[in-house]
Amino acid sequence: MDWSFGLTMTAAGMAVTFITLYLLTLLIRLLNKLFPFKNEEEKKSKT
Amino acid sequence: MDVFIDALNSLGQGFLNLTWQSGIMISIGCLLLYLGIGRKIEPLLLIPIGFGVVLGNLPLANLAAQDEGGVINLLYNTGILTEIFPVLLFVGLGAMIDFGPLLANPIVLIFGAAGQFGIFITLLLALGLGFAKQEAVSIAVIGACDGPTAIYVASKFARDLLPAVSIAAYSYMALVPIIQPPIMRAMTTKKERAILMPPGEKHVSQRVKILFPIIAGILTILIAPMGAPLMGMLMLGNLLKESGVVSRLVDVSENTIANTVTLLLGLCIGASMLGGNFLKWDTILVFLLGFIAIFMDTVTGMLLGKLIKVISKGKINPLLGAAGTSAFPMSARVVQKEGQKANPRSFLLWHAIGANAGGQIGSVMAASVMLAVMSGLGIGPLGG
16 A cells, blocks of 8 residues: 555645635635625615 | 348347346346436436446447447547536536525635545545555545546546446435434534524625635635636636626526536446446445545544534534535535434524535545645556
């Protein structure tokens, strides 16, 4: 069995998946801060 | 008279060329048809696959995916070997998926990562059992709980295993409501399962819904470019839906494209399941490893669920961890059902859909990383 291949794939796969999804959670938080729902509602009610 | 007998002889050639392997495969095809029609288990897939198995194994019909020049061979070469079918399915999937619950409660996205751990445990097991690296990667990706991703990876690296991998992936996706509940109950106390989470749906700005598929698509593809066809099409489908200005394209993506591709994909996969390449020990191992992959996805998802329950001081129900697989929306429904069994006032569906959407992104990301590592190590298709 090629342990180095298996362990490299496991370490890289889990680490990159976790980090990417964590970055996406930060991205979503940022987007929600920049464009909160309330602002849109207020705009609609003004128009 | 001789001419008449010769003509009759050629008519009977099909019967004369039947082998025991093709007989067994035709029976398997009929069993899949029964499960699809009689038991209504994934009928959209099992009917085309089952009929494809029957057609592909009829001798001299020239309808096996491997029969050069045949109609199904043409579809197989054009749609599966080029990876067009699974990629197109992702446009439909993106148009169907609602990232709203995920955008409103982004922490559940992390469950989508934990729900992929089974992939890598299975990879190590497959390597340990002596499978080649390309085969091990193709088998492991069954743990993505995502048929198109499994087909995409297997068609890239181990085409001989493609029929077994795709059937296993779709079968286990259908069996999620049976596989997951016992694990969920074994890993949690009734008190944990009964944790109430606020049922109210938080609203998300439409701008966020539109920007998310664009920015997330760019970011994830920059991180793992090898998975660009999958992630790109998933995000395209979702952008079409959220843009709100191309309802005709959304309709085509989630209905016409998804249904047509599912039909042709199922037919081609079924017609590639020939006795010679399917009735072997490796197929049983693929199914066994696929089960382990999905089992471990649920276990690791639940472990993270329990950890987040502790970190959140009991505010997050650990059952959500089981929705981190990308069996969308089956896992979310299972979480809702188990939560309500423990506490009739519980309503976890909205949160679970968010975790499940996270699982969809997580599975594509995990597959993309695997493709990137394979490419980085210079490992190409088996026999290629």
